[in-house]
Amino acid sequence: MSNFVRVGALSNVPMGSAVKVTVLDRPIAVVNCAEGVFAISDICSHADVSLSEGEVIDCTIECWLHGSQFNLRTGQPLSPPALGPVATYEVRLVDDAGTTHIEVSASPNPVSTDGRFQS
Amino acid sequence: MSTEQAAAIDELGRYDYGWHDPDLAGVNARRGLSEEVVRDISALKNEPDWMLEMRLKGLRLFDRKPMPSWGSDLNGIHFDNIKYFVRSTEKQATSWEDLPDDIKNTYDRLGIPEAEKQRLVAGVAAQYESEVVYHKIREDLEEQGVLFLDTDTALREHEEMFKEYFGTVIPVGDNKFAALNTAVWSGGSFIYVPKGVDVEIPLQAYFRINTENMGQFERTLMIIDEGAKVHYVEGCTAPIYSSDSLHSAVVEIIVKKGASCRYTTIQNWSTNVYNLVTKRAICYEDATMEWIDGNLGSKVTMKYPAVWLMGERAHGETLSLAFAGPGMHQDAGSKMIHAAPNTTSTIVSKSVARGGGRTSYRGLVQINEGAHGSRATVKCDALLIDDDSRSDTYPYIDVREDDVSMGHEATVSKISDSQLFYLMSRGMTEDEAMAMIVRGFIEPIARELPMEYAIELNRLIELQMEGSVG
Amino acid sequence: MSAITIAPPMDLAPRVHSFDPAAFSVPTARDEEWRFSPVDRLKQFFDVDATAGFVTATGNGVNVVPMSEVASSWVPIDLASAIARANVKNAGVLEIPAQAQWAEPVIVDLTTTESNSYQHLEIVAGKFSVATVVIRQTLTGNVSGSIVINVGDGAHLRVITLVEGEFSTALALQMPVIVGRDATFIGALATLGGGAVRIQSSVQYTAPGGRAELFGVFLSDTGQHVEHRIFVHHDQPHCVSEVMFKGALLNPGARSAWIGDVLVRKDAIGTETHQSNRNLLLSEGSRADSVPNLELETGDIVRAGHASATGRFDDEQLFYLQSRGLTLDEARQLVVRGFFADVLGRIGNDTWRDSLLVTISDRLGISPVEDTDE
16 A cells, blocks of 8 residues: 655645645646646656646646646646656545645556557 | 739738728737737637637747747847737738848849739739639649648638647647747648648649738648648748748648658748748658758748657658858758657758858757667758858757667868869859859759749859859 | 856857856756756755765875865866865876876876765876876765866877766766867776766867867666766867767666767867767667757868767678678677777777776676687
8 A cells, every 4th residue: 555645735726726746855746627636747758847837728737848738647648749658646635624635645656558649 | 013913902902801800900000919919810810719719828828938048049039019910901012112122133133023023022912813823723622622721711611620730730838939829820821631632733832812921920730631642832032021020930730641741941031030930740650741941041040840750650851951141040950759660760951151141950859769660860061151151050869769770960061172173164253163062062952842943042042152252 | 256157049158157156056957058967866966065075086196285276277167066166175186297208107096985075186288298197087976076187288198087886876077178289188088887977078279289089988777877068169270179979878777968069169260170979779778868069150160070870780780790600699799899999999098998898898798809810
């Protein structure tokens, strides 16, 4: 069973936005979108850019520097220039003393190839 | 301007675009970029909401993104001073007298016929002349199911297809100038070639009737369906004077399985123009993309035609030609991204700099993990005509797969004295000898150009070489 | 000395030179200069307050001199070297007297007992001297610093630098070379060890007639990041530079980056320059970046060019050798040996050429035995 790290309150991440947190020295982007709360590596697989600074579109987040969108579930890019996936982390929401907290898994999910470049 | 021309321009004003005209004077006099300007552009064109949203997003990203810290010196672009949308009907056709002397002289020397001169000068006007000539060609195309329209009309008449592909090759956020183009684009070509269709004649930009050619923020979108083939040509070797100082176009091309596309550009902007273009093609399995890119003028050109080789055995090729004369900086090159096995790419860049001009080759070849069996070669050659000129080469090579081969080579040469001596001893003047050497240097690329361009290019070189000695 | 900043765009020349660490910002992978570098593995060197020990330089003729007494002409160009320079107390100095003719190579050992250390080694070849210096940079801990080489007018100096050590270590090294009038410098750099290695060499000419040849061989294995950055600045007429670096990436996860910048200024007429980088990928899952940059401000040069090739074995070569009776394995070994032998042969010292060939062959698991008649 993997370790979960509490990163903050759900109220700190408004719907349709992303917040950068650090879990065990790793920068992670926590994203609140219509389909739920997701956590992915904050660094774009194409260049050293913080994904949490980009726009959240449906169930993806867009890297603001060159425009690649990443599927929040699988971490795979929807289009170039990014060609590789970003790590994804399991998220759970825990109610504690009346506040909903976000907890992120300390270890990344195994990589799935779904959703990589539709032709 | 002749009375016929004046009448023609009037005529154009009456074409029914489905635009409505709210505050015409306000919009057109306005300089600088703002959300209001972008909304007006979209409203004037009667665009669907999703396009307006994309434009607004482009504006947001444009504001947010930094200027490139590499490339050429773009400090001369004054974004606040630019008119981002001028309707073609309002566009004041430049008169012959307004042209700078060197351009007028070049036109004369190139022997451009009077009618052509007027067309080049007036830009959009005189389309009516072409209409008769090219009517037949357009009929043939229609029969084959080929769509060849200006981008504005394509959005209106083929919205679904447009939406499916627009912004997929070059996303809104790709770079600062692609974001700008997404916000304020107008004009450009839209081409769709159905499966298996081989379009025999090269499609040329000026076949399209109406809307501005060589507009500031053209947006071109081409979809070549499976097994189809097309050659598109744009530009003109003769120098084009543009009062617009910033040209930032975007070209997106999708080449599907087994299809092939060649896109030839020759641009020779006047030396007040910043020409910043984002051009990219995505190639699927067994597809081929060829960019033939000739940059002859402008104050600054930054242009790196790219091919994303996404399917097995896709092939990308760029032949890039750059001429930089006094006051010019051509910063051009190509990018090839290998993202599938057995893909191949070739880049050949030839640049000639004289009189203090500067040519830079800037490129990227990236062979990604999984792209086994890929092969890439780059050859960049620069010819320096005199001691004042500058040449730079900045190639990036990124290889992440072992079963590949990638080679890059660059050489810089001067016109050799012994070559000159030999040619002059055969009776040529020094100018003629230099022109001959330069033509020989660029021959591998020039021979791929359509005939009339090649001829004009040769004449242009002769002109350029004159007076470049001493 | 305050920082000198050059306004962009000037792509190649270092923008800031300063002794003051505050003149530099902390590198991130978004900076062009650091985009290929494992910034994370070098970050201890960006900390002004970090405590670190010092590297000791030993060897025949090497003197230990307080840093304040060393008249070094080189000014740091990045945060790591500025911090190292500010903190180093003693420098190793090797002076080759003018007119000296040293037949035997002098060996300089750079060693440390600390987990993080700063270093400064200054080599000064007096006018018209002839000498060979072998530097052994043995990494038992992380090291940040410089090796500054001054080649006096008319001198002929050969410096062979061997970098070896644990894969857990990091090295941030500056190796500026200053070449005098009609002087010749031959530099051979063999990077065979260290985990995160970033070596920045530069060549600066002070007068016409200088000649610099830089040869490099490197191996990169799993978890290694081997980066070489070279900057050759031609701002004097009639100087020559030749740069050739060859490397092999051995196993998955190996990483290398090679950036060769050549800048030829307007006054550097009669320049002759060529650089090349060849990377042999011996396994999948490795990554080699190669960026040969060239900027010319004048056309009045003898020649300028560069080349880069990256890939696996040339199948044709292998096929040819097999058709001559060699097994595939023997053929591969011959090709790899040949790959390195030619650049090692350019060093001009047979003993060290052979020694390096043996070391490299061992690392590659191939037989170093020389050709018999085949």
